[in-house]
Amino acid sequence: MMRHALILLLVALLAPQVCAAEEQSRPEQVQSDISMREVSIQPNFTGVEIVLFGSIDFSKAPSPDEGPYDVIMVVRGRDKPLVVRRKERIAGLWMNGASKTFPTVPGFYAVLASRPFRAITSEETLKSLGIGFANLDFGKTGKGVDAVDGFRANLIRLQQDRRLFQESDDAISFIGRSLFRGSVDLPVNVPIGRYTTQVFLFRDGKLLSQSQSSLQVHKVGFERVVYMLAYHHPLSYGLLAVLMATSAGLLAWTAFRRE
Amino acid sequence: MLQVYLPVAEISVNLLVMLGLGAAIGFLSGMFGVGGGFLLTPLLMFSGIPPAIAVATGANQIVASSVSGALAQWRRGNIDFRMGLVLTIGGVAGAFAGVLLVGLLSRLGHADVFISLVYIIFLGVIGSLMLAESIRALWRTRAGKPAVTRKPGEHTWIHGLPFKMRFQRSRLYISALPPLIIGVIVGLLASVLGAGGGFIIVPAMIYLLRMPTHIVIGTSLFQIIFVTAVTTVLYATMERSLDVVLAFLLMVGGVIGGQFGANAGQKLKGEQLRLLLAVIVLAVAARLLIGMLVQPSVFYSLAPIAVGP
Numbered sequence: 001m002m003r004h005a006l007i008l009l010l011v012a013l014l015a016p017q018v019c020a021a022e023e024q025s026r027p028e029q030v031q032s033d034i035s036m037r038e039v040s041i042q043p044n045f046t047g048v049e050i051v052l053f054g055s056i057d058f059s060k061a062p063s064p065d066e067g068p069y070d071v072i073m074v075v076r077g078r079d080k081p082l083v084v085r086r087k088e089r090i091a092g093l094w095m096n097g098a099s100k101t102f103p104t105v106p107g108f109y110a111v112l113a114s115r116p117f118r119a120i121t122s123e124e125t126l127k128s129l130g131i132g133f134a135n136l137d138f139g140k141t142g143k144g145v146d147a148v149d150g151f152r153a154n155l156i157r158l159q160q161d162r163r164l165f166q167e168s169d170d171a172i173s174f175i176g177r178s179l180f181r182g183s184v185d186l187p188v189n190v191p192i193g194r195y196t197t198q199v200f201l202f203r204d205g206k207l208l209s210q211s212q213s214s215l216q217v218h219k220v221g222f223e224r225v226v227y228m229l230a231y232h233h234p235l236s237y238g239l240l241a242v243l244m245a246t247s248a249g250l251l252a253w254t255a256f257r258r259e
Numbered sequence: 260m261l262q263v264y265l266p267v268a269e270i271s272v273n274l275l276v277m278l279g280l281g282a283a284i285g286f287l288s289g290m291f292g293v294g295g296g297f298l299l300t301p302l303l304m305f306s307g308i309p310p311a312i313a314v315a316t317g318a319n320q321i322v323a324s325s326v327s328g329a330l331a332q333w334r335r336g337n338i339d340f341r342m343g344l345v346l347t348i349g350g351v352a353g354a355f356a357g358v359l360l361v362g363l364l365s366r367l368g369h370a371d372v373f374i375s376l377v378y379i380i381f382l383g384v385i386g387s388l389m390l391a392e393s394i395r396a397l398w399r400t401r402a403g404k405p406a407v408t409r410k411p412g413e414h415t416w417i418h419g420l421p422f423k424m425r426f427q428r429s430r431l432y433i434s435a436l437p438p439l440i441i442g443v444i445v446g447l448l449a450s451v452l453g454a455g456g457g458f459i460i461v462p463a464m465i466y467l468l469r470m471p472t473h474i475v476i477g478t479s480l481f482q483i484i485f486v487t488a489v490t491t492v493l494y495a496t497m498e499r500s501l502d503v504v505l506a507f508l509l510m511v512g513g514v515i516g517g518q519f520g521a522n523a524g525q526k527l528k529g530e531q532l533r534l535l536l537a538v539i540v541l542a543v544a545a546r547l548l549i550g551m552l553v554q555p556s557v558f559y560s561l562a563p564i565a566v567g568p
Contacts, residue, residue, distance in 0.1 A: 043504075045264050046271070081564040085368045093376075093551045096368040101564065154559035188264065188271045219266065226266040230499060238495030241319050241503045242488045245510065249326025252514040257331070 029057040030071075030201040030209040039186060040220040047188045050075075052112070053181040054199050054211065070113070070120040070202040071172050072131055073182050077108030077164075077217075078193040081139075084151045084158075100151040103139035107191035108164050112171035112182040121205040129200065129207075133165060163187035192217050267502040268312045276306065277505065281320070281512020288324060288513070289520025290527075291536045292476070294483065296321045296454030299509070301378055301543050310371040311361060312502055315494030317453030318487045319506040324513060325455055325483040332477030339428040339474050343481040345435050346460070349442020350449070350486035357450030358493040365498070368562065375547045377451055382547075385458055386540035393533035400530065429470045429478075437468060442482070450490040455483035 032054030039048055052073050082105045088097030111117060111131055118126070127135045133156045141151075159165035163185065172182035195215045201208045219227050229237040261274035280302055288295035296317050303313035332338055364370040420434030441463045449456035457479050464475045495501040524532060 041264065043264055044262070046262055083368070083562050083564055085560050085562065087555050087558045087560070089554075093372070094553075094555055095372040095551070096560070099368060151559070155561065158557075158559060158561050188262070189269065191269075223264065223266050226503060230267050230495070230501070230503075234496040234499060235492070237503070238492035238501060241495060241501055241506060242322055242491050244503065244507065245319050245322035245488075245491070246326050248323040248510045248514060249328075250330070252323070252517065253327035253330045256514075256518050 028069075028201065028203075028208050030199055030211050031055055031057065032073075032197070032199040032211045032213060034197055034213055034215050037215050039190075039215065039217040041190075041192065041218065041223055042220060043223060045188060045223075047190070048186050049183050050186060050215070051181055051183045052197055052199065053179070055180070056178045056201060058178065068203070069174075069208075070115065071180050071182070072114075072117050072120060072200045072202065073110075073112040073172060073184075074129075074131060074198045074200075075108065075110040075112075075184050075195060076106050076197075077191055077195050078106070079104040080107050080191070081105070082155065084155045086151070086154075100141055100149070102141055102152070102155060105138050105155065105159075106136070107193065108186070108195065109133075109136065109159075110166040110168070110184045112168050112184060114170075114172040114174065114180065116169040117167075120202050121207070125205070125207060129198075131200070133167060162189060164189065164191075186217070190217060192219060263504065263508070265502045265505050267499065268308060268505060270307070272306070272308075272505070274508065277508040278512040280306065281509035282516030283512075284320075284509070285324070285513035285516025285518075286520035286523070287516075287536075287539070289517035289522075290524035291520075291532055292524070293536070294321050294324055294328075294455035294457045295513075296449075296456075296487075297378070297382065297452060297458055298539065298543060300374070300453040301382075301547055303505075304371065304374070305546070308505070309500075310374050311365045311494075311498055311500040312505070314361060314374065314451070314453030315491065315498065315501040316506045316509070318450065318490040318494065319501060319503070320509045320513060321453075321455045321487040322484060322491060323510045324517065325480045325487065327517075329477065329480040329484055332480055335473075335477070336428075337473050337477030338481050339426055339470070339478045340481070341424070342426045342429055342431075342438060342468075342470070342474075343478045345424070345438040346442040346445070346478070346482040347485045349439040349444075350446030350482055351489050353443040353446025353448075354450040354486050354490045354493060355446075356443075357447045358490065358497055360447075361451055362498045365500075372551070374451060375551060377448070379544050379547050379551075381448070381452070381459070382540050382544035386537050386544055389533055389537035390541065393530050393537055396530040397534065426470075429468075429474050431468065431470065433468065441467065445482075446486050446490075449483070449486050450493070453490075455479075455487055457483060 032052060035051035039050070056069055081101060081103045083099055083101045085096040085099040087094050090097065113120060117131060126132055130136060138152065156165060164187065166184065171184065172180055174180045195217060197213050197215065199211045201210065262271045263274045264271045284295040284299045287298060299320060300313050300317040303317065304310055329338065361370055364373050420436050422435045423432060424435045425432050441460065445456040445460045448459060460479045460482065461475055464470045464479060465472060491501060
């Protein structure tokens with residue numbers, strides 16, 4: 001009984017919204033997927049290119065020759081806190097002075113678009129969808145105004161230098177009218193964890209449809225063993241490191257002894 | 260380009276550069292008979308390794324070189340185990356304090372400046388003393404006089420302290436307090452600098468404790484094994500800043516370089532060796548100082564905030 005009641009309630013809640021969405025937006029649908037669902041970090045990992053591809057389903061479109069369509073993709077890693085420090089000259093020496101902590105900085109963030117994304121839709125839409133560096137929310141930072149003190153701007157610039165933040169206006173190309181693909185480079189320093197990818201379909205500045213997928217970036221094999229030991233069994237890890245060093249010392253002594 | 264990903268440092272480094280760095284330090288330590296940690300940590304920092312990781316990994320590497328060094332000294336009967344034990348007890352206490360200090364400073368973003376400053380002071384002072392001493396010695400040998408050595412065995416204020424212990428192999432009957440305090444200071448410095456601290460403990464044992472020189476080297480190596488081992492474990496558990504992949508590369512390079520260094524060292528005279536080492540030590544100190552004086556090209560830096568396990 002309870003379950004039936006719940007389902008009825010859900011249907012009642014969702015139904016008007018679904019209808020509204022169908023009335024409002026164009027019925028073209030976008031489907032997408034990623035070339036790989038798992039990225040494995042091994043000792044020889046030097047970065048990887050992943051391909052996001054998708055297609056536009058016109059079957060319910062009002063007329064088949066409408067267009068042109070625009071696509072924006074967002075790839076996002078897990079949020080982590082980061083501290084930004086500014087070097088200052090104290091007593092003639094350069095050292096870290098003022099700092100600011102940002103609680104929720106995506107470990108990776110890439111925007112790909114079929115043409116400059118600011119031309120695709122309005123700033124409000126971009127803001128509400130969190131598209132573009134300027135529209136990222138890094139959480140509450142306490143005192144200071146971001147636009148004035150430069151910490152936020154420098155955080156973005158440093159993340160760009162490390163290739164962890166990317167904005168690319170021509171990374172998506174159409175193959176025919178309905179197929180499209182975009183590629184993004186995950187650099188060597190890419191953080192581990194679950195990544196989400198969002199694909200947004202626009203026409204005339206209006207969001208028609210969106211689709212989401214995810215991929216997992218993780219360490220495998222030896223890397224994983226070392227990482228797990230270091231972070232989850234640090235005492236054994238430290239003792240093993242000492243054992244390794246002791247055996248190396250013993251080995252060197254026996255191999256090269258001059259007596 | 261042989262890139263190796265360091266799992267804890269989370270950066271990738273060039274395999275050959277790190278092996279070469281280990282070999283260079285091994286070469287120098289084999290040549291001069293020093294641990295080499297005091298050169299390794301600054302060089303790791305110059306090559307972009309974060310200071311907390313450079314220090315922890317440096318300590319781990321020193322365990323290897325001090326084990327093989329101590330074994331060779333033990334075969335010649337040059338270790339005073341009793342003295343070594345007293346120094347180790349003090350050293351472990353000092354190491355604990357040092358790791359806490361580096362951890363605290365890391366979280367505040369001042370670890371690199373602090374480590375660099377301590378290095379500049381110590382390398383600067385010791386390098387200058389060595390330079391002056393070796394130039395004087397070279398001068399004297401050129402003038403045809405034999406090198407002067409100090410006479411041990413004189414009584415100083417140290418002999419008036421309580422808790423006397425008999426250190427048989429060192430032929431000493433002195434208070435346990437001076438070696439204990441020396442141990443604490445050396446342990447503190449060794450853990451902050453990621454070095455063995457031989458360059459501090461050896462002069463301290465010779466000039467303050469008046470131990471016979473041949474016993475000093477073996478006993479200090481014995482003590483360094485335990486202090487660096489404890490430092491390694493403390494950094495691994497308290498700071499998660501130990502990278503064994505990096506340590507392994509440095510050890511492999513170090514073992515190879517050490518053998519060549521020992522051969523090269525036999526071809527040079529003692530004074531020449533000390534002059535050369537003094538120049539290297541001063542060069543590293545100067546490089547660290549310039550790094551702090553010159554206006555940086557990038558003013559901002561990013562650091563992750565450790566989230567508890």
